[in-house]
Amino acid sequence: MKQDIMHNVLLEEPLEDIKQGLTAGESKEKLIYSGRSFCPSCERVIKANLISRDNFIYIVKECHFEHKVFENLIQKISPNELNEIKTKIPAHWPVITKKLPLGYIRKTNNHSEELGVKNIKNLVFAVLLLTNRCNLGCKICFQKTAHFRKDMELAQIKQIVKNFKKMLIVLFGGEPTLRDDLPEIISLVKKSGNFPILFTNGLKLSDRKYLAKLKKAGLKTVFFTLDSLSYNPEAVIRGINEHCYEKKIKALENLIADKFNIRINATILKGINENQVPLFIKYASDHPEISELFFRPLCLTGNEEWNGFNKSHLLSPSEIMNSACRYLQIDEDYFFAWDKFKWAIVNYLSDKSTLLKLPQFSPGQIYLKREKNGFVPLFDLGIMRDLTEALENNKIYNKLYKIAKPKNIGYILELFKRIAARSASMESSDFMKTVLRISVRPLIGESLYMLPGSESIVDNLKYFSDGKVSVGFNNSLPRPGMGVFFE
Numbered sequence: 001m002k003q004d005i006m007h008n009v010l011l012e013e014p015l016e017d018i019k020q021g022l023t024a025g026e027s028k029e030k031l032i033y034s035g036r037s038f039c040p041s042c043e044r045v046i047k048a049n050l051i052s053r054d055n056f057i058y059i060v061k062e063c064h065f066e067h068k069v070f071e072n073l074i075q076k077i078s079p080n081e082l083n084e085i086k087t088k089i090p091a092h093w094p095v096i097t098k099k100l101p102l103g104y105i106r107k108t109n110n111h112s113e114e115l116g117v118k119n120i121k122n123l124v125f126a127v128l129l130l131t132n133r134c135n136l137g138c139k140i141c142f143q144k145t146a147h148f149r150k151d152m153e154l155a156q157i158k159q160i161v162k163n164f165k166k167m168l169i170v171l172f173g174g175e176p177t178l179r180d181d182l183p184e185i186i187s188l189v190k191k192s193g194n195f196p197i198l199f200t201n202g203l204k205l206s207d208r209k210y211l212a213k214l215k216k217a218g219l220k221t222v223f224f225t226l227d228s229l230s231y232n233p234e235a236v237i238r239g240i241n242e243h244c245y246e247k248k249i250k251a252l253e254n255l256i257a258d259k260f261n262i263r264i265n266a267t268i269l270k271g272i273n274e275n276q277v278p279l280f281i282k283y284a285s286d287h288p289e290i291s292e293l294f295f296r297p298l299c300l301t302g303n304e305e306w307n308g309f310n311k312s313h314l315l316s317p318s319e320i321m322n323s324a325c326r327y328l329q330i331d332e333d334y335f336f337a338w339d340k341f342k343w344a345i346v347n348y349l350s351d352k353s354t355l356l357k358l359p360q361f362s363p364g365q366i367y368l369k370r371e372k373n374g375f376v377p378l379f380d381l382g383i384m385r386d387l388t389e390a391l392e393n394n395k396i397y398n399k400l401y402k403i404a405k406p407k408n409i410g411y412i413l414e415l416f417k418r419i420a421a422r423s424a425s426m427e428s429s430d431f432m433k434t435v436l437r438i439s440v441r442p443l444i445g446e447s448l449y450m451l452p453g454s455e456s457i458v459d460n461l462k463y464f465s466d467g468k469v470s471v472g473f474n475n476s477l478p479r480p481g482m483g484v485f486f487e
């Protein structure tokens, strides 16, 4: 879940033809956004276009300073899917207020002087890039982990976390377990009144004693990268050996045995591990410690193409969603219906209070209810559509009890509560033990196209600063990538 400098685009207004919608299956080239990015050669801010050609997204950059044009394939997604995920942004969502001028050359990696952010207080999720060192060298890694950068200083971490309360603080890398002081970092995040979440490749968690240390320090939630449960596609996808796969499986067993709250992140490649989607869902039904399955289609950033990956390995988000839906025997529209439902709740609540701390509601997430024999939809499609309509028409309180069957009321109210409360974190896991969230989203793509217009979280995924301290990005990365997520 890294992002390359080559593909950071500062989005401007989408063009008219896109605003009006594209026709599904259309194969001719379409301009999706006209925006800005960084020149991969001179690193100046230059013009960049996102285009769609035959259901694949490309970024095309023109550098007038170097007289070069760069084109990169990013990912597979149909114009129809792009249209589905457009949505209205709540007015109080944190936004970036400044734009870098064309030709600008970044002087430092601290963006606090370069960009302004408003509504910072509404954040609920921050990512700290603790190190860019890693004990793996995955072929699909966007991060230049081989390129040495200084680790984030403990003093800086203290400075950042003390600005927040009840925030999900994601300890991120590279591989954060390479830091000897990780237990200390976890403990200081915890003591600051925030919730630490570890994002890891899991290798070091195969050592149960080490895991016990992290738990003792206050860690409860782990985002764990694992591409397969039944064989070793890591060897193909990540270029690492069998031994690593065994360690990862051992780490998963340890996490389950020690009752962590687990999110599995799997990168899904066509023809390599797409069959794992139903297997992960099945596995999660037997292990309530797994609260989320996050499937990410491969997004090309340049490096993967040199490593033998190409167009033929790309899946669109819909293809993965369909695979999950087929297994669960639910309607293929279920993901999109959830998206509309969640955004309707967010927009409804954001009109009620400017103080709400709203979570990230990315496209492509569904919630399922755990039952004895596996998962069932949390709400049926009809109920969700009715509720969405009621929310959009501002009539939810009148209609809620009429629309939702009594057995769904508890979930709906809990969902509202979690959305409305800043502490709606995965730490409060009673709710999460009864449901599974499945997410399918391309991370790079998300930051490129997710929300139209510049007043959106898109920009926040690129730069973040409160004017004093850079959150998420410090000197440890060679690019201004994703610094803050919302959850």
Ligand code: SF4
Pocket (backbone or CB within 6 Å): 001, 134, 135, 136, 137, 138, 140, 141, 142, 143, 145, 173, 174, 175, 201, 238
């Ligand atoms: S484990 Fe993560 S950070 Fe490390 S090389 Fe692989 S993708 Fe990159």
